[in-house]
Amino acid sequence: MSSWETFTWITVLILSFGSIIVFVLFVKDIRQILKKFQKEK
Amino acid sequence: MGVISTIDYVIIAIYLAGMVGVGLWFAKKHTDFDDFFLAGRSLTTPLLITTLISTYYGIDVLFGDSQLGFTDGVVAWFGYARPTYAFFLIAAFLLAQRLREEDFKSLPDILDKYYGKNTRYVGAVTSFIYSLPALSLYGFGMLGDVILGWEPIVGMLVLGGIALVYTLTGGFWAVVLTDSIQFVLMCVVLAMAFPFAMNLIGGFDIMIEKLEPSYFDSMGDLSIWLIIIYASTGLAILVEPTFYQRVFAAKSYKNIRNALIIGIFIWGSYDWIITILAMAAKTGTLIGKTIIDPGTGELIQKTIIDPGVAPDAALLTVMVAALPAGALGLFMAGVLSTEMSTLDSYCLVAGGNVAYDIYKPAIKPDATDQELIKTTRYGILLSWVLGFAMAVSFEQMLGLWVFMASILISSVLVPILLGLYVPKFRKPLAGFLSAGLGLFSTVILNVYIMMNGTFDLEEETYIVQWLGIDFLQEFVMYITLPISLIGFFIGLALDKGGRS
Numbered sequence: 001m002s003s004w005e006t007f008t009w010i011t012v013l014i015l016s017f018g019s020i021i022v023f024v025l026f027v028k029d030i031r032q033i034l035k036k037f038q039k040e041k
Numbered sequence: 042m043g044v045i046s047t048i049d050y051v052i053i054a055i056y057l058a059g060m061v062g063v064g065l066w067f068a069k070k071h072t073d074f075d076d077f078f079l080a081g082r083s084l085t086t087p088l089l090i091t092t093l094i095s096t097y098y099g100i101d102v103l104f105g106d107s108q109l110g111f112t113d114g115v116v117a118w119f120g121y122a123r124p125t126y127a128f129f130l131i132a133a134f135l136l137a138q139r140l141r142e143e144d145f146k147s148l149p150d151i152l153d154k155y156y157g158k159n160t161r162y163v164g165a166v167t168s169f170i171y172s173l174p175a176l177s178l179y180g181f182g183m184l185g186d187v188i189l190g191w192e193p194i195v196g197m198l199v200l201g202g203i204a205l206v207y208t209l210t211g212g213f214w215a216v217v218l219t220d221s222i223q224f225v226l227m228c229v230v231l232a233m234a235f236p237f238a239m240n241l242i243g244g245f246d247i248m249i250e251k252l253e254p255s256y257f258d259s260m261g262d263l264s265i266w267l268i269i270i271y272a273s274t275g276l277a278i279l280v281e282p283t284f285y286q287r288v289f290a291a292k293s294y295k296n297i298r299n300a301l302i303i304g305i306f307i308w309g310s311y312d313w314i315i316t317i318l319a320m321a322a323k324t325g326t327l328i329g330k331t332i333i334d335p336g337t338g339e340l341i342q343k344t345i346i347d348p349g350v351a352p353d354a355a356l357l358t359v360m361v362a363a364l365p366a367g368a369l370g371l372f373m374a375g376v377l378s379t380e381m382s383t384l385d386s387y388c389l390v391a392g393g394n395v396a397y398d399i400y401k402p403a404i405k406p407d408a409t410d411q412e413l414i415k416t417t418r419y420g421i422l423l424s425w426v427l428g429f430a431m432a433v434s435f436e437q438m439l440g441l442w443v444f445m446a447s448i449l450i451s452s453v454l455v456p457i458l459l460g461l462y463v464p465k466f467r468k469p470l471a472g473f474l475s476a477g478l479g480l481f482s483t484v485i486l487n488v489y490i491m492m493n494g495t496f497d498l499e500e501e502t503y504i505v506q507w508l509g510i511d512f513l514q515e516f517v518m519y520i521t522l523p524i525s526l527i528g529f530f531i532g533l534a535l536d537k538g539g540r541s
Contacts, residue, residue, distance in 0.1 A: 001245075002245065002246070002249060004115075004245065004249070004257065005245040005246075007313070008235065008245070008313065008314070008317050010310075011309070011310035011313045011314055012232045012235050012236075012310070012314065013232075014306055014307065014309075014310040015228050015229075015231060015232040015307060015310040015311060015314060016228065016229055016232035016233070018228070018303075018306060018307050018310070019224060019225050019228030019229055019232075019307060020225065020229065022087050022090050022091060022224070022225075022303070022307075023087075023091070023221065023224070023225040025086075025087035026087040026088060026091055026221050028087075029085045029087055029088060030088075030218070030221075033083070033214075036081075036083075
């Protein structure tokens with residue numbers, strides 16, 4: 001496997017797992033936001 | 042082009058309906074203008090990461106990077122994308138904290154505080170022009186054409202129209218929430234696309250074998266001047282209206298700083314995969330396959346990707362050829378996400394420029410929050426219509442992107458940065474001359490080059506001959522930025538009074 005291909009697989013892992021982790025954290029925060037709107041209602 | 046199955050259409054339809062649903066859900070929940078335009082200044086790090094990344098990664102990256110990747114190779118990442126990360130770091134450590142020190146709502150707010158109303162209006166007009174969603178609408182036209190077989194104008198109207206609806210109704214909250222969904226969709230789908238593309242062309246080693254060695258040269262075949270120009274477009278981040286909006290909408294400085302640092306890794310990975318997929322498309326134009334002619338039933342040789350494919354359509358073409366049913370639908374929804382998240386953010390900023398930066402200070406200083414929200418919606422609609430007109434008029438996206446970035450950099454970079462960091466430079470005439478001359482010279486030079494130059498198919502830009510030198514449209518910034526700087530210091534010398 002060339003260094004170009006190895007680097008590409010590393011970016012694939014960062015992109016896939018990184019984005020999923022960020023999204024999970026986003027879902028945690030969004031609960032607070034939805035609560036805020038419920039309160040205002 | 043591959044066949045799109047029913048499941049692909051269902052996935053796209055669910056995605057589009059979801060986006061409109063989010064906008065409608067937020068339609069009547071805004072309490073004031075801060076809530077509508079800055080999401081109540083309550084964005085946390087994960088929300089900032091998702092909205093920053095999905096906003097920046099629109100048409101310029103998807104087609105600009107892939108166009109360069111297709112024609113020149115890895116220089117698309119090393120020369121075009123990588124320098125922007127340095128500007129993101131500068132923004133994270135030097136700029137964002139300074140911006141958070143005052144209660145600003147928009148980029149022209151800063152110009153107003155340092156230089157007065159006239160400079161604010163110049164900044165508002167510049168920000169408005171820069172934020173026109175021409176590139177995204179052009180991209181929707183291409184998506185509709187390449188993937189769905191629609192006329193480009195139909196793609197612009199239908200797909201761009203959906204993003205318009207949820208931005209109009211839901212404001213910044215809808216933009217942030219849809220951005221988050223769009224973020225995960227576009228990242229995961231792009232990561233997933235890589236193995237499929239390698240499978241299509243026979244593996245990474247085939248790509249190395251078939252492509253010219255210059256495709257793996259970090260400087261490629263591009264001239265150093267062109268690389269410097271592409272890299273310097275990253276300067277735009279330092280005066281980017283959507284970036285400023287997110288800095289002002291963050292819960293704290295730490296949130297925006299952390300979001301930028303984490304975001305750089307995801308940005309870098311995204312850019313790299315785009316570049317590699319475009320190179321896979323190029324490889325596909327060089328590899329033959331045997332197929333049965335549907336007309337005669339005979340075996341014929343054909344390349345995997347049509348060698349005549351337009352460089353900016355290469356990425357979409359290789360994905361349609363590589364992905365199976367279902368995955369293709371997800372990819373298309375991901376590509377739509379990339380465009381929608383950009384279009385909604387820029388339309389909202391443009392709408393804010395009309396309402397908050399021009400209408401309120403110039404026409405109705407005592408406008409209520411509800412009036413501002415209503416005027417922002419008119420501004421969003423106006424920006425969409427003007428962007429549509431530009432999208433059907435311009436031919437080259439890369440040239441258009443450089444043109445729009447040069448407008449912003451040339452007019453507001455100097456007064457914003459000097460105003461932020463050198464308090465004694467905050468003189469009204471300095472800011473006004475710098476911003477005004479920068480804007481004026483950029484427009485005049487671009488119009489001149491486009492009317493008197495010739496369109497070079499190889500360089501994919503307009504070129505004029507000046508003093509025996511080929512002057513590319515991309516070089517305009519080399520003239521206009523010094524003009525803005527000179528204008529600033531002339532104004533500084535002439536301004537005897539004013540604020541300081």
